[in-house]
Amino acid sequence: MSSNLDQLYRRVIMDHYKNPRNKGSIEDGALTIDMNNPTCGDRIHLTLQVEDGVIQNAKFDGEGCSISMASASMMTQAVKGKKVEEALKLSTVFSEMMLGKEHDESIDLDDIEALNGVSKFPARIKCATLAWKAMEKGVSEEEK
Template sequence: MSFDNLDQLYRQVIMDHYKNPRNKGAIEDGSVTIDMNNPTCGDRIHLTMNVEDGIVTDAKFDGEGCSISMSSASMMTQAIKGKDIKTALRLSNVFSDIMLGKDYPDDMDLGDIEALQGVAKFPARIKCATLSWKAMEKGLQNEK
């Protein structure tokens, strides 16, 4: 597959998550609730998660922002559901590395998250992509 075709596919994945977000909403009585915003561009996120016995059993988000921010939140909530806290935090660290243009470990299946690799080429958009991940990190650090 050519680079242009791959880039187009990634854009389609991002737009699909933006137009049809997964896990949008809030968990009533969620065990973890985090609100964060990016004052630079106005993105904001309200993240709720249920954590039981060290496992993220559910995760939902609400908020407003650009396609990168909202699609990243959709992908992140999909990726961490069913994962233990350590794995979710490792995934967040790997995602941060990807935003810095680094390769990710071969043992890490990123699924749709891989589509966000191109954001690394646009430093101003990295904070958009990482907002929900930073919220998740903050919430799970308190659960450890």
């Protein structure tokens, strides 16, 4: 990856960290998921509003490193308005990207692509995937 692309990706990550999208929580009857990463102290409080199999709204709160919080911001943006199945597919593609595996490149990752470089730092992958795992847990509990 070129250094210009690295710098762009760094700027995108820092923008989501410093200006998080969808920060806060949803009150009325939302799914609430709390997860943490004990190895580094990242914590996320995710709330999802799911109606008729569609994620109508997604908000997060928490604390953690720039990668963890930026990823939560990107994830909430990416899943809003998506069917649960689409959100789970996006999460699978994201996980595959984090693990350096081949993934479905027909799916537009938009800002999420900026986290691609995290795959080179195995200790940071859990930071990047925390919010995604919380979303997966929330929608799977909703389906039950």
